[in-house]
Amino acid sequence: xxxxxxxxxxxxxIAAGEVVERPASVVKELIENSLDAGATRIELEISGxxxxxxxxxDDGSGIPAAEIELAVQRHATSKISTFDDLMHIxxxxxxxxxxxxxxxxxxxxxxxxxxxxxxGVRISLDGGKLVDKQPIGAPPGTSxxxxxxxxxxxxxxxxxxxEATESRHINELVMxxxxxxxxxxxxxxxxxRETFRTTGRGALGDVIVDSLGLELFRNMVEVVxxxxxRPDLAPIRVFGYTSRPSFTRANRSQIMLFVNGRSIxxxxxxxxxxxxxxxxxxxxxxxxxxxxxxxxxxxxDVNVHPTKAEVRFRTPDAVFxxxxxxxxxxxxxxxxxxxxxxxxxxxxxxxxxxxQMGMNISDAGRYPRQxxxxxxWTWDEDDEAFVREIPVGMExxxxxxxxxxxxxxxxxxxxxxxxxxxxGMYLVDQHAAHERxxxxxxxxxxxxxxxxIQHTLxxxxxxxxxxxxRLLEEHLKVMNAIGFVIEPFGKDAFRVEAVPAPLADHNPxxxxxxxxxDLESGKEPGADTIEEKIVRRVCKTASVKAGQVLxxxxxxxxxxxxxxxxxxxxxxxxxxxxxxxxxADLAREFGRT
Amino acid sequence: MRVxxxxxxxxxxxxxxxxxxxxxxxxxxxxxxxxxxxxxxxxLSATNLELGITCWIGAKVEEEGATTAPSRTLLxxxxxxxxxxxxxxxxxxxxxxxxxxxxxxxxxKCVDASEYPLVPEADSSRGVAIPADAFKEMVSxxxxxxxxxxxxxxxxxxxxxxxxxxxxxxxxxxxRLSVRHTLLEAPVQERTEIIIPSRTLTEVxxxxxxxxxxVLISLPEGRNQVMFHLADVDIVSSLIEGVFPEYEAIxxxxxxxxxxxxxxxxxxxxxxxxVFAKDAANAAKIVINPAxxxxxxxxxxxxxxxxxxxxxxxxxxxxxxxxxxxxNIRYLIDVLSVIKEDQVILETSGSAMPGIVRPVGRDDxxxxxxxxxxxx
Numbered sequence: 018x019x020x021x022x023x024x025x026x027x028x029x030x031i032a033a034g035e036v037v038e039r040p041a042s043v044v045k046e047l048i049e050n051s052l053d054a055g056a057t058r059i060e061l062e063i064s065g066x067x068x069x070x071x072x073x074x075d076d077g078s079g080i081p082a083a084e085i086e087l088a089v090q091r092h093a094t095s096k097i098s099t100f101d102d103l104m105h106i107x108x109x110x111x112x113x114x115x116x117x118x119x120x121x122x123x124x125x126x127x128x129x130x131x132x133x134x135x136x137g138v139r140i141s142l143d144g145g146k147l148v149d150k151q152p153i154g155a156p157p158g159t160s161x162x163x164x165x166x167x168x169x170x171x172x173x174x175x176x177x178x179x180e181a182t183e184s185r186h187i188n189e190l191v192m193x194x195x196x197x198x199x200x201x202x203x204x205x206x207x208x209x210r211e212t213f214r215t216t217g218r219g220a221l222g223d224v225i226v227d228s229l230g231l232e233l234f235r236n237m238v239e240v241v242x243x244x245x246x247r248p249d250l251a252p253i254r255v256f257g258y259t260s261r262p263s264f265t266r267a268n269r270s271q272i273m274l275f276v277n278g279r280s281i282x283x284x285x286x287x288x289x290x291x292x293x294x295x296x297x298x299x300x301x302x303x304x305x306x307x308x309x310x311x312x313x314x315x316x317x318d319v320n321v322h323p324t325k326a327e328v329r330f331r332t333p334d335a336v337f338x339x340x341x342x343x344x345x346x347x348x349x350x351x352x353x354x355x356x357x358x359x360x361x362x363x364x365x366x367x368x369x370x371x372x373q374m375g376m377n378i379s380d381a382g383r384y385p386r387q388x389x390x391x392x393x394w395t396w397d398e399d400d401e402a403f404v405r406e407i408p409v410g411m412e413x414x415x416x417x418x419x420x421x422x423x424x425x426x427x428x429x430x431x432x433x434x435x436x437x438x439x440x441g442m443y444l445v446d447q448h449a450a451h452e453r454x455x456x457x458x459x460x461x462x463x464x465x466x467x468x469x470i471q472h473t474l475x476x477x478x479x480x481x482x483x484x485x486x487r488l489l490e491e492h493l494k495v496m497n498a499i500g501f502v503i504e505p506f507g508k509d510a511f512r513v514e515a516v517p518a519p520l521a522d523h524n525p526x527x528x529x530x531x532x533x534x535d536l537e538s539g540k541e542p543g544a545d546t547i548e549e550k551i552v553r554r555v556c557k558t559a560s561v562k563a564g565q566v567l568x569x570x571x572x573x574x575x576x577x578x579x580x581x582x583x584x585x586x587x588x589x590x591x592x593x594x595x596x597x598x599x600x601a602d603l604a605r606e607f608g609r610t
Numbered sequence: 611m612r613v614x615x616x617x618x619x620x621x622x623x624x625x626x627x628x629x630x631x632x633x634x635x636x637x638x639x640x641x642x643x644x645x646x647x648x649x650x651x652x653x654l655s656a657t658n659l660e661l662g663i664t665c666w667i668g669a670k671v672e673e674e675g676a677t678t679a680p681s682r683t684l685l686x687x688x689x690x691x692x693x694x695x696x697x698x699x700x701x702x703x704x705x706x707x708x709x710x711x712x713x714x715x716x717x718x719k720c721v722d723a724s725e726y727p728l729v730p731e732a733d734s735s736r737g738v739a740i741p742a743d744a745f746k747e748m749v750s751x752x753x754x755x756x757x758x759x760x761x762x763x764x765x766x767x768x769x770x771x772x773x774x775x776x777x778x779x780x781x782x783x784x785x786r787l788s789v790r791h792t793l794l795e796a797p798v799q800e801r802t803e804i805i806i807p808s809r810t811l812t813e814v815x816x817x818x819x820x821x822x823x824x825v826l827i828s829l830p831e832g833r834n835q836v837m838f839h840l841a842d843v844d845i846v847s848s849l850i851e852g853v854f855p856e857y858e859a860i861x862x863x864x865x866x867x868x869x870x871x872x873x874x875x876x877x878x879x880x881x882x883x884x885v886f887a888k889d890a891a892n893a894a895k896i897v898i899n900p901a902x903x904x905x906x907x908x909x910x911x912x913x914x915x916x917x918x919x920x921x922x923x924x925x926x927x928x929x930x931x932x933x934x935x936x937x938n939i940r941y942l943i944d945v946l947s948v949i950k951e952d953q954v955i956l957e958t959s960g961s962a963m964p965g966i967v968r969p970v971g972r973d974d975x976x977x978x979x980x981x982x983x984x985x986x
Contacts, residue, residue, distance in 0.1 A: 468984065469890065469891050469893050469936075469982055469983075469984050470982060470983055470984070471785055471891075471938065471980065471982045472785070472962060472964075472980040472981055472982070472983070473784055473785060473980060474782055474783075474784055474785055474786065474787055474855075474860055474964075474978065474980050475782075475855050475856075475857075475859070475860050477784070515983075518891035518892075518893065518938075518982055519891060521784075521785060521891070521938070525784075581916065
């Protein structure tokens with residue numbers, strides 16, 4: 018076959034393939050155009066998953082009648098003019114390919130009226146060819162209707178997924194834009210039915226309620242931007258919402274990231290979010306997050322991929338750590354205890370349960386532990402009497418209180434501490450709680466290079482299996498760094514001259530074996546440093562065990578120490594340290610309402 | 611069985627044997643105490659299969675017999691009886707024991723004595739005698755230093771060695787060592803070493819009363835047991851098998867600094883530090899300071915991240931170099947608490963070297979504590 022220049026149509030269709038691969042990409046391009054035109058209201062109607070028809074109407078600035086034909090040409094854009102502009106992109110689109118690409122694979126009707134013009138214009142295209150153009154009365158803004166998408170590219174149609182899948186993609190896409198542009202009213206109609214609508218009031222929280230549901234939103238905490246650590250670096254603001262550790266999903270798909278209003282896919286940043294939950298949630302569970310990143314345009318390169326789903330950062334490490342730190346901070350600022358969901362077979366409708374239990378003399382015996390005048394039952398942060406800060410250390414500033422004040426009631430199964438707090442009953446897993454305490458103490462010591470070690474009486478010689486011995490040799494430095502004093506002592510034998518003080522009560526041979534077996538099996542979650550792995554094992558070994566009967570004072574001590582922890586709600590392996598049963602739940606269970 | 615005893619004797623006997631009753635019995639009958647008439651005495655026995663205690667109390671036996679009664683029930687009941695004669699009579703057909711004391715009567719459901727395991731009795735004619743007071747003091751000097759955890763069984767016991775005219779007890783838990791010896795009333799023929807569970811020794815020391823001039827220790831052949839014979843009480847205990855660490859090598863022979871201090875002053879300084887040391891793995895720092903002229907001092911300090919800190923200065927006569935050393939303060943308190951002498955000597959030779967505590971004026975007791983240190 019001789020070489021020849023491709024016809025314009027074929028070239029356009031090939032180019033379109035890069036930009037328009039499925040109906041959702043059309044939606045994406047159209048929404049971005051609308052947003053770039055300054056729309057405050059965007060309405061989408063799709064039918065047949067966007068394949069039979071897809072309409073996007075906005076109230077943006079519109080296209081002047083004189084430029085309309087140019088607008089559907091390839092490489093025509095009003096968004097940039099020189100290469101330098103590429104470096105400072107403020108708009109979502111800039112390539113000038115979208116409309117032309119869409120037009121080349123569909124039958125498109127475009128109605129627009131520029132704000133400064135009195136009359137609108139309507140053009141119709143078929144496979145990119147102009148077939149009709151006439152003036153028309155229209156409100157300011159642009160409305161693009163795409164019909165029979167991919168009618169001239171049957172191959173593309175074959176590769177599309179089911180209608181439901183394509184619809185879902187569109188839905189998710191609209192949702193993401195709605196989150197990024199909380200100030201824009203979005204409405205999505207699928208096959209004539211309204212499936213999504215936002216108010217455009219500008220609050221991200223509202224959009225999350227609209228798109229992910231109120232239930233999930235209740236389980237989220239707000240992520241507020243942190244102060245800049247390094248004023249010399251470009252500012253990176255991270256904000257949004259992220260789920261409490263008690264609320265997790267089985268996959269990462271609900272970690273939504275936005276950079277300067279652009280929804281992006283970035284495995285590294287997703288990992289930064291997951292990393293922020295390190296030790297707070299179990300393995301293989303992932304949070305739900307909606308995070309907005311704001312950084313100067315010159316710090317991000319969005320011109321990486323035609324669909325702009327991937328971006329490049331000039332300082333990826335700084336962005337990574339900003340995301341991780343901000344999310345972590347938001348989590349550790351948040352008091353949050355896993356709620357017990359009990360069976361709700363009782364007839365009482367939950368809405369009628371009094372959340373605040375004040376004095377109720379006429380109904381004596383209803384709440385036997387009423388406290389006169391003060392409504393101590395609710396954990397009200399504005400209450401003057403509420404202890405909000407706990408002083409720590411001599412020089413350290415007071416930290417915000419992360420746990421409610423708790424009164425120890427007793428112990429059950431020699432495993433759980435029963436405690437009463439302002440908001441009901443708490444069950445504390447003594448082992449998990451102690452593990453958390455030990456872990457934080459240990460890490461603090463470790464980081465401060467101020468670990469306490471206890472010398473052993475007669476340097477114990479331990480004999481290990483050859484495999485374990487190799488492991489120990491490999492990690493000898495780390496072991497010594499965390500407070501062991503171990504020296505090789507012949508073949509597969511080691512002299513243990515000192516152990517970390519918290520382990521003083523344990524058989525060194527036992528402890529070593531257990532730590533090293535963990536290293537070998539590598540079953541600890543996350544790709545953490547070997548130090549942390551070892552420290553976690555140390556803490557597990559040194560903690561009070563389930564099945565150990567604790568005295569009242571020991572239990573009180575444990576809770577007081579837990580209160581001082583950075584992340585008191587989970588053990589270092591991510592299991593919860595306590596669960597909460599509210600007074601209302603108890604009342605409901607007993608049918609008191 | 612029909613027998614009459616005095617309430618106070620019965621109560622005393624029951625409270626002695628009750629210490630061998632397991633709180634969670636592996637066999638249900640072990641929660642009971644065995645009552646057997648024995649000439650004109652009533653024999654009470656209890657065992658948890660490792661430790662067995664038998665106690666005899668004076669009684670008026672009208673009809674011989676035996677049974678086992680729930681120990682806790684009987685003890686609680688008897689402790690609240692008036693100090694009078696208690697008449698016990700057993701109906702052997704339904705194993706119900708009727709108890710009468712003054713105006714009180716009670717019926718207690720018992721279990722047939724044949725179901726109770728055999729509790730061996732000591733042969734009082736053989737054995738090594740140790741003066742009771744010396745024995746009590748010895749045990750108090752060593753039992754606290756034995757390991758509490760079960761994962762090093764040998765260290766939960768107390769090494770007891772009979773050699774010539776001397777008995778030596780040593781205990782260690784990996785971080786401290788206590789060694790005490792005393793003279794026997796008569797020399798032994800052969801050197802013997804056994805490891806006795808520390809709990810057994812503690813119980814024996816507790817049971818010893820003013821009526822007991824000495825403790826007779828015997829080792830029944832081939833049974834891996836030790837027996838203690840007192841005037842009215844026999845205690846039998848299984849021994850711990852294993853090899854006790856060679857402790858002699860651990861005891862430092864040289865020391866750089868010798869500090870003499872009043873026991874009570876140092877103890878109280880340590881207890882004050884413990885208030886703060888509790889939060890920091892019990893670590894307290896001790897600064898030994900020989901003064902240029904006049905007596906030196908020991909400074910005990912502890913810091914808690916959350917509670918605060920404490921410094922306590924104790925006058926001491928210091929011979930040697932200035933030294934800073936950290937100890938688990940609990941260990942120091944433990945040993946100072948059992949020293950009855952006015953003054954103690956602390957021998958140290960470096961912040962990572964063991965410290966020795968011994969009472970002034972005697973050489974039969976010493977205690978070694980391994981220091982703690984921060985970082986390296």
